[in-house]
Amino acid sequence: MVEPGAKLQKLAGGxxxxxxxxxxxxxxxxxxxARWQRIHKWSEATRQASTVRDxxxxxxxxxxxxxxxxxxxxxxxxxTVYALKPGSSLGELQxxxxxxxxxxxxxxxxxxxxxxRLVREASTxxxxxxxxxxxxxxxxxxxxxxxxxxxxxSSWGVKSADLLRAFGLAPAKPGDAFYxxxxxxxxxxxxxxxxxxxxxxxxxxxxxxxxxxxxxxxxRVLVAAxxxxxxxxxxxxxxxxxxxxxxxxxVFGGKDGRTLFICARSSLYTVRMKTPGR
Numbered sequence: 001m002v003e004p005g006a007k008l009q010k011l012a013g014g015x016x017x018x019x020x021x022x023x024x025x026x027x028x029x030x031x032x033x034a035r036w037q038r039i040h041k042w043s044e045a046t047r048q049a050s051t052v053r054d055x056x057x058x059x060x061x062x063x064x065x066x067x068x069x070x071x072x073x074x075x076x077x078x079x080t081v082y083a084l085k086p087g088s089s090l091g092e093l094q095x096x097x098x099x100x101x102x103x104x105x106x107x108x109x110x111x112x113x114x115x116x117r118l119v120r121e122a123s124t125x126x127x128x129x130x131x132x133x134x135x136x137x138x139x140x141x142x143x144x145x146x147x148x149x150x151x152x153x154s155s156w157g158v159k160s161a162d163l164l165r166a167f168g169l170a171p172a173k174p175g176d177a178f179y180x181x182x183x184x185x186x187x188x189x190x191x192x193x194x195x196x197x198x199x200x201x202x203x204x205x206x207x208x209x210x211x212x213x214x215x216x217x218x219x220r221v222l223v224a225a226x227x228x229x230x231x232x233x234x235x236x237x238x239x240x241x242x243x244x245x246x247x248x249x250x251v252f253g254g255k256d257g258r259t260l261f262i263c264a265r266s267s268l269y270t271v272r273m274k275t276p277g278r
């Protein structure tokens with residue numbers, strides 16, 4: 001829920017189509033303008049946006065580990081994920097190789113939250129398991145990946161893995177609820193994160209689908225679908241946050257976790273929330 005009296009604010013504009021953002025351990029928001037192959041940062045301390053990287057490394061989606069290493073999912077090559085320390089030189093970039101997925105109960109798993117195609121095993125009806133992990137430099141975080149991402153599989157000349165199609169990723173620990181959404185199927189689902197980064201007990205949460213999802217500490221679920229719709233943990237619509245541009249990604253951040261960052265095509269917006277993000 002929006003903090004009483006708080007209003008939506010435009011932080012920065014002039015971008016082509018921003019998304020793929022993640023919050024660092026200090027609460028600052030990093031995001032991608034993939035058209036120009038740039039990674040930008042919004043600093044809560046300076047209240048300014050800056051360019052972190054503009055080398056041609058095809059960034060699409062971002063995630064942070066607990067030590068503040070920035071993990072970048074790239075469109076380049078087959079299954080490319082690299083890591084860097086913000087502010088470091090290009091020569092310090094570290095390419096992360098995929099390893100076999102395995103139970104890692106002390107790690108945080110990162111998965112795509114939007115543009116899902118819920119592919120199921122024909123024999124069991126269960127979602128297809130992801131066989132690969134990209135482990136962060138500090139060993140605390142894994143990006144869970146399917147074979148389509150690692151092999152660079154494409155459809156009609158366009159890579160089809162959700163790590164590339166999605167407008168953002170989200171972290172969850174084993175046992176946490178994980179929400180993901182599909183605009184085309186007009187559905188948002190809830191699953192439970194397993195210790196190997198795969199989801200179990202997947203059920204429909206609401207018949208509303210969009211591009212982005214965020215969850216607050218009280219269990220309310222925010223879905224970016226033209227506007228931002230806020231649902232109770234039981235799936236009841238409790239609030240609508242109107243935005244002047246269509247939101248593609250929503251992420252909780254800031255020092256206290258109560259700043260909702262909104263990537264909306266050409267601009268970055270924010271609004272203060274009553275409850276911090278999970």
